[in-house]
Amino acid sequence: MGLKDAQKGPVMPAIHLVKLEKLFDWGRKNSIWPLPWALACCGIEMMATYASRFDLDRFGILGGFPSPRQCDAIVIAGTVTKKIVPVIKRLYQQMPEPKYIIAMGNCANSGGIFYYDSYNVVKGVDTVIPVDVYIPGCPPRPEALVEGFLKLQEKILGESAAEK
Amino acid sequence: MVEKQEFMINMGPQHPSTHGVFRIVLELDGETVIGAKPEIGYLHRGVEKISENRTYEQVLPLTDRLDYVNAMGNNLAYVMAVEKLAGIQVSERAQAIRTILAELNRIASHLISIGTQGLEVGAYTVFLYCFREREIILDLFERATGGRLTYTYFRFGGLFQDLPEGWVEEARDFCKEFLPHVDEYEDLLIQNPIYKLRTKGIGILNKNIALNYGASGPVLRSTGVSWDLRKDSPYLMYDQVEFDVVYTKNGDVWDRAWIRLEEMRQSTRIIKQLLDNLPEGEVQAEELCRYVVPEERSSYFAVESPRGELGFFLVSDGSLKPYRMKIRSPAFVNLSLVETLVKGEKVADVPLIIGSLDPVFGEVDR
Amino acid sequence: MNERAICVRIEDLKLTLEHLHSEGYNYFSFVTAVDYPDHFLLVYGLVNTGKHEITFIETPLSKDKPVAPSSTGIWKGADWHEREVYDLFGITFEGHPDMRRMFLPEEFEGHPLRKDFQSDEVEKKPEDFY
Numbered sequence: 001m002g003l004k005d006a007q008k009g010p011v012m013p014a015i016h017l018v019k020l021e022k023l024f025d026w027g028r029k030n031s032i033w034p035l036p037w038a039l040a041c042c043g044i045e046m047m048a049t050y051a052s053r054f055d056l057d058r059f060g061i062l063g064g065f066p067s068p069r070q071c072d073a074i075v076i077a078g079t080v081t082k083k084i085v086p087v088i089k090r091l092y093q094q095m096p097e098p099k100y101i102i103a104m105g106n107c108a109n110s111g112g113i114f115y116y117d118s119y120n121v122v123k124g125v126d127t128v129i130p131v132d133v134y135i136p137g138c139p140p141r142p143e144a145l146v147e148g149f150l151k152l153q154e155k156i157l158g159e160s161a162a163e164k
Numbered sequence: 165m166v167e168k169q170e171f172m173i174n175m176g177p178q179h180p181s182t183h184g185v186f187r188i189v190l191e192l193d194g195e196t197v198i199g200a201k202p203e204i205g206y207l208h209r210g211v212e213k214i215s216e217n218r219t220y221e222q223v224l225p226l227t228d229r230l231d232y233v234n235a236m237g238n239n240l241a242y243v244m245a246v247e248k249l250a251g252i253q254v255s256e257r258a259q260a261i262r263t264i265l266a267e268l269n270r271i272a273s274h275l276i277s278i279g280t281q282g283l284e285v286g287a288y289t290v291f292l293y294c295f296r297e298r299e300i301i302l303d304l305f306e307r308a309t310g311g312r313l314t315y316t317y318f319r320f321g322g323l324f325q326d327l328p329e330g331w332v333e334e335a336r337d338f339c340k341e342f343l344p345h346v347d348e349y350e351d352l353l354i355q356n357p358i359y360k361l362r363t364k365g366i367g368i369l370n371k372n373i374a375l376n377y378g379a380s381g382p383v384l385r386s387t388g389v390s391w392d393l394r395k396d397s398p399y400l401m402y403d404q405v406e407f408d409v410v411y412t413k414n415g416d417v418w419d420r421a422w423i424r425l426e427e428m429r430q431s432t433r434i435i436k437q438l439l440d441n442l443p444e445g446e447v448q449a450e451e452l453c454r455y456v457v458p459e460e461r462s463s464y465f466a467v468e469s470p471r472g473e474l475g476f477f478l479v480s481d482g483s484l485k486p487y488r489m490k491i492r493s494p495a496f497v498n499l500s501l502v503e504t505l506v507k508g509e510k511v512a513d514v515p516l517i518i519g520s521l522d523p524v525f526g527e528v529d530r
Numbered sequence: 531m532n533e534r535a536i537c538v539r540i541e542d543l544k545l546t547l548e549h550l551h552s553e554g555y556n557y558f559s560f561v562t563a564v565d566y567p568d569h570f571l572l573v574y575g576l577v578n579t580g581k582h583e584i585t586f587i588e589t590p591l592s593k594d595k596p597v598a599p600s601s602t603g604i605w606k607g608a609d610w611h612e613r614e615v616y617d618l619f620g621i622t623f624e625g626h627p628d629m630r631r632m633f634l635p636e637e638f639e640g641h642p643l644r645k646d647f648q649s650d651e652v653e654k655k656p657e658d659f660y
Contacts, residue, residue: 051295205633
């Protein structure tokens with residue numbers, strides 16, 4: 001298609017007029033830095049998602065940022081026990097706003113297979129901190145984690161950082 | 165006037181290189197560790213208590229989630245402990261398939277261990293290479309069992325189902341392609357001069373201390389003790405295949421990594437032999453053992469997991485549910501060595517030493 | 531591996547363990563407990579790596595005074611195992627250097643693996659649940 005053909009079609013504007021906030025949100029959406037918190041089995045699937053075959057980097061999601069102060073999301077991957085609850089709360093408070101939580105796996109969603117009869121398992125991480133995206137599965141497949149991140153991106157695009 | 169003072173540093177429970185939720189408080193003199201206080205229990209889920217309220221069959225999925233990088237091995241140890249308790253016989257074909265899958269999972273587990281060991285010294289490439297081959301093993305598992313990480317494939321009296329068509333050829337292809345990759349890891353990481361400088365002579369363990377602590381697996385074998393339950397107390401088909409028990413003498417971090425690498429070669433050797441002589445027949449005993457009701461007695465059965473002696477001590481009271489289930493977890497025992505090992509080492513080497521013990525916290529805390 | 535089980539009284543436990551250690555039982559596999567209605571049962575698993583032999587030592591323990599001698603002086607590996615038994619069963623080991631809870635937080639009430647353990651937060655599995 002040459003230049004002449006292009007001129008025949010509808011005129012494409014060379015300049016997009018958007019609010020500056022929207023630009024920020026678009027940028028935030030494409031550069032999520034999650035705090036990977038491998039608590040249990042789901043942590044291994046999360047590692048697999050970061051590694052060769054699934055490669056989370058292509059969505060702008062970088063791995064290996066273990067400090068909550070530089071992160072904008074936490075992935076709670078695994079069983080939450082009573083002993084770890086104070087640590088989760090503390091790390092959540094250390095994160096700068098806006099912050100998002102992904103609960104990965106049945107254990108983090110509700111207690112999962114350890115719901116009944118266990119004396120030490122917390123029945124869902126949402127009893128401790130607010131959760132944005134729930135990913136079911138025991139453990140969820142890497143594709144499910146990717147889908148969870150995409151849902152989080154939708155959420156980020158739909159709201160404004162300035163309002164948060 | 166300069167004053168001297170010890171410095172306390174807290175590592176974990178949220179730390180990138182503790183391999184899970186592990187906390188260790190280090191007492192430092194400059195850069196040298198003079199004291200350490202490990203703290204575990206952040207993943208204590210009470211599996212032993214839960215299992216007292218489940219039937220024997222219902223406990224099986226819980227064992228998957230103990231040592232989650234070696235779920236087949238856990239299933240195997242539990243299933244064989246119950247079979248020993250209840251006196252259930254298993255067909256030859258089922259035993260051979262169990263051996264193959266347990267060895268494949270040993271490779272998958274060692275791949276994670278070596279890959280993360282690379283991360284700890286800043287070698288990211290090896291991690292990616294190791295996970296590339298691990299995905300192929302997981303594909304094989306998925307074809308056979310339907311799960312990537314948690315399988316529940318071994319059942320009392322045999323297997324959930326027979327291997328799908330063409331699986332054996334795929335596994336054979338994997339074995340053929342895998343061995344050159346092991347050489348690749350050896351060149352990239354284990355024989356890399358920088359890695360050698362970092363890990364040789366670090367975290368030295370001697371034979372008597374290792375035995376005294378009850379360490380097992382590569383941690384014990386790195387000190388010059390040739391103790392491997394596959395050879396010393398053969399179960400499944402291990403007495404019918406040829407393989408060597410890998411052991412070294414120095415007992416440092418490098419030795420433990422090298423043993424894991426060499427064990428991957430030995431596992432491939434075992435798998436190859438079994439794939440070539442896979443017996444024909446049924447994979448599940450005649451009567452489907454859905455409800456197992458053992459007699460009133462107790463039994464202990466241990467297998468060699470990638471981390472060492474994984475044993476299940478079961479007490480039955482003659483009902484549908486186990487009266488007591490104790491899990492003898494190798495990672496728990498090996499991790500108790502950490503206090504001894506890190507003393508006198510530099511603080512930068514502490515993650516390496518923890519990594520070389522290869523703890524999996526689902527199993528440590530149970 | 532050969533297996534054998536010995537049942538000893540609590541008074542003779544320490545002597546038995548020392549004797550086995552001198553006999554070549556160099557490898558400490560585990561120690562655990564079982565809660566029976568009228569007594570606790572301590573179970574030791576000891577391995578002789580030279581002779582390929584595993585010996586289980588069973589010792590009944592009264593519920594009124596659940597105290598046993600520590601074997602950390604003989605096998606260092608007993609340290610964490612004994613702390614685990616203390617944590618989950620409330621059996622104290624005399625002579626243990628650091629008798630704290632192993633898994634649960636210090637403020638946790640009760641010893642969960644006892645059969646009479648009760649807690650409001652534990653939700654019982656319904657009988658027809660699969």
